[in-house]
Amino acid sequence: MPWSVGAGLEGKGVLVTGAAGGIGAAVSRAFATTGARVLAVDLDQGRLDALVAELEGEGHRTLAWDIRDVGRHEELVAQARETIGDLHVLANLAAVLRRHPSLDDATEEDWDFQHDINLKACFFLCRAVSQQMIQQGEGGRIITFSSQGWWSGGFGGSVVYAASKGGVVSMTRGLARTLGPHGITVNCVAPGQVHTPMLMKDLSPELYESMRAQTPLGYVAEPEDLAGTVVFLASDHARYITGATINVSGGLLMY
Numbered sequence: 001m002p003w004s005v006g007a008g009l010e011g012k013g014v015l016v017t018g019a020a021g022g023i024g025a026a027v028s029r030a031f032a033t034t035g036a037r038v039l040a041v042d043l044d045q046g047r048l049d050a051l052v053a054e055l056e057g058e059g060h061r062t063l064a065w066d067i068r069d070v071g072r073h074e075e076l077v078a079q080a081r082e083t084i085g086d087l088h089v090l091a092n093l094a095a096v097l098r099r100h101p102s103l104d105d106a107t108e109e110d111w112d113f114q115h116d117i118n119l120k121a122c123f124f125l126c127r128a129v130s131q132q133m134i135q136q137g138e139g140g141r142i143i144t145f146s147s148q149g150w151w152s153g154g155f156g157g158s159v160v161y162a163a164s165k166g167g168v169v170s171m172t173r174g175l176a177r178t179l180g181p182h183g184i185t186v187n188c189v190a191p192g193q194v195h196t197p198m199l200m201k202d203l204s205p206e207l208y209e210s211m212r213a214q215t216p217l218g219y220v221a222e223p224e225d226l227a228g229t230v231v232f233l234a235s236d237h238a239r240y241i242t243g244a245t246i247n248v249s250g251g252l253l254m255y
């Protein structure tokens with residue numbers, strides 16, 4: 001296949017979960033500028049409507065859906081296909097973080113809630129979407145979301161969250177190995193600190209400032225700082241990359 005400067009995403013169907021969130025909205029906007037058709041999935045219809053109203057281009061749709069309900073992922077994929085046609089990309093950003101500075105305060109319910117959404121739902125959704133992509137017969141791109149926490153163990157009382165994000169990295173590699181023969185790449189994005197509601201909730205100003213100070217680029221990322229990496233991984237330019245975890249942390253971590 002010859003090299004071309006475009007992303008190769010014009011007219012392609014892209015499913016973004018967590019689309020109404022800080023990074024998800026920036027990722028959705030970025031995909032829309034490539035000419036892709038975005039299906040924005042998140043919990044709240046009102047926030048999805050507001051997002052889609054501002055997307056460039058045509059053919060974008062929304063679906064209010066709780067991805068924690070893994071028994072309904074095949075139905076989710078069927079509805080996605082009905083609304084935007086063939087699926088070329090899944091960008092799975094939906095996740096939750098509950099901080100507990102003391103380990104003793106983390107309950108079993110906290111563990112289940114974060115792992116169910118961040119890891120378990122990610123697996124079942126990747127599987128359901130990959131089955132659809134295999135049926136379509138044209139390969140595809142899956143992008144999962146981890147965090148610097150997969151590597152650092154998590155700051156600010158986020159051990160349980162970090163464990164779920166470690167699972168995402170391992171799982172991404174296993175999915176990449178399994179789905180490669182079908183022409184489906186599976187890669188992971190690991191942000192450092194990004195200025196979104198998830199980061200700011202229950203984070204002490206001191207920890208925020210100390211992480212900013214340890215970031216060689218000197219600032220906490222804005223959601224748009226992540227969007228280009230996701231579009232790149234979905235694009236033709238990344239066609240020979242799979243199983244990778246891309247560290248987008250402004251140098252907070254270096255690997």
Ligand SMILES: NC(=O)c1ccc[n+]([C@@H]2O[C@H](COP(=O)([O-])OP(=O)(O)OC[C@H]3O[C@@H](n4cnc5c(N)ncnc54)[C@H](O)[C@@H]3O)[C@@H](O)[C@H]2O)c1
Pocket residue numbers: 017018019020021022023024041042043044065066067068092093094095096117145146147148190191192193194195196197198199
């Ligand atoms: N903000 C950061 O500093 C940071 C750092 C590392 C990793 N990340 C990762 O980046 C991704 C995006 O995070 P963000 O900062 O934009 O967070 P955010 O809280 O702004 O957005 C997350 C979105 O996921 C949605 N969501 C949660 N549970 C859901 C469910 N069960 N079904 C459907 N949607 C659901 C939420 O409604 C929300 O809109 C996440 O995977 C997060 O773990 C963020």
